[in-house]
């Protein structure tokens with residue numbers, strides 16, 4: 051059984067204390083109707099959470115975070131203080147992007163992102179684990195090598211490319227990672243491939259990964275990506291709610 055299974059997972063932790071409700075009606079008395087999402091536009095983890103919320107048609111109150119100036123209410127809800135953080139109307143907190151995706155899609159999955167055309171949810175989670183673990187490890191050490199002592203960017207780039215080669219192989223047999231229609235794995239992984247490509251776009255385009263390049267371009271042109279990348283100003287306590295919605 052995978053760590054993340056919609057039937058068994060996502061028992062969100064209760065926030066120690068949630069900030070005052072801002073649903074309809076007077077502050078403090080109204081029941082919050084929408085989840086709150088602390089998000090950062092350029093963060094690949096937050097991106098994938100936003101795309102899953104769009105796919106699930108779940109409206110959220112979006113709070114755009116500046117990482118060097120995180121709102122105290124976010125840190126209070128999730129002391130590890132990474133984005134994205136989702137706070138449900140009952141005060142429960144989900145602060146891992148993949149868990150937010152799976153939670154949202156377990157609520158509503160009209161596009162069947164959790165049930166790919168080929169393979170299973172567990173297969174997708176295994177590929178996402180390869181992305182979130184080894185690929186992200188090499189990506190960070192190649193892209194931000196000055197931040198890591200003794201990191202050889204060339205070696206890390208080559209190791210990342212071995213994983214890209216595997217993805218390219220999958221995409222040679224199907225339009226998407228798990229068949230002819232997109233599913234959870236595509237949207238969970240693509241923001242990181244974008245990050246890799248953006249580190250050196252000319253080098254990425256010159257790589258012998260035609261299927262991966264085509265897949266990334268499709269993703270970048272998708273309405274999910276476009277809508278997920280809407281720009282918002284930094285959120286401050288007391289601001290009017292910004293509703294991030296599917297349609």
Ligand SMILES: N[C@@H](CCC(=O)N[C@@H](CS)C(=O)NCC(=O)O)C(=O)O
Pocket residue numbers: 090092093094095096117131132133134145146147148
């Ligand atoms: N495993 C977490 C990772 C989230 C993460 O690392 N987000 C980064 C931004 S992309 C972050 O918030 N870093 C904290 C910081 O830079 O202060 C998830 O999937 O949600």
